[in-house]
Amino acid sequence: MEQMLSVVFQTSVKIFDVPVENHILLFIPTNSETFNTTYENYKSAAAEFRGKIMFVLVNTNETRNGRIFEYFRIREVDVPAVRILNLTSQAKYKMPADEVTVENVRHFCQSYLDGKAKLHLSSEEIAEDWDKMPVKVLVGQNFNRIVFNRTMTVFVMFYAPWSYDCRKLLPIWDELGEKYQSHEDVIIAKIDITANDVLSVVMDRYPFFRLFPAGPDIQVRSLR
Missing domain, CATH: 3.40.30.10 (Glutaredoxin)
Incomplete structure (x- = not known):
């Protein structure tokens, strides 16, 4: 080799x-x-x-x-x-x-x-209005805190801005966010994976969808 x-x-x-x-x-x-x-x-x-x-x-x-x-x-x-x-x-x-x-x-x-190297994690800054719209905008800094809070069911779209398929689906994702906006125990969210590192999720394509159910024993589900 x-x-x-x-x-x-x-x-x-x-x-x-x-x-x-x-x-x-x-x-x-x-x-x-x-x-x-x-x-x-x-x-x-x-x-x-x-x-x-x-x-x-x-x-x-x-x-x-x-x-x-x-x-x-x-x-x-x-x-x-x-x-x-x-x-x-x-x-x-x-x-x-x-x-x-x-x-x-x-x-x-x-x-x-030797396991001594430090991880290099990229993240955008958390926007002041990240949670004001029907679809919440996640970044690397707040991803784990939001999706693993156990009190909410969180449905996340991982997207790349350059992807045609992602751009096509984003308006539909906004509609889903509006539909569940009144549900206090459900969060519809998105994250730009080209600008934020998320180690807890392994993706092989964009867009990528993952449901993080509420509850103490979280069983994460992926949708492609």
């Missing part, structure tokens, strides 16, 4: 089929002046973690990689950037050091394998 994969659009699905659940990704434009040095440093750390962590290179100049940038919340000002992704939990980790050196990459990988 190759220890280094380069990602471009169609091959992005392929990397998630590799039988190694831990992936580290370097986001960098391949035509930058520092690319050769940065890439060599990154690649030099790979051999030590063979079979434990799959090393991946993502060219940020490739526009077809846009979905990957969005998934990892990578902006142009962030690169070069290094992230670790656990495919099982979908947990993401950000390398603390800004400089991509052999030692920094090694330390990041070992810290992750």
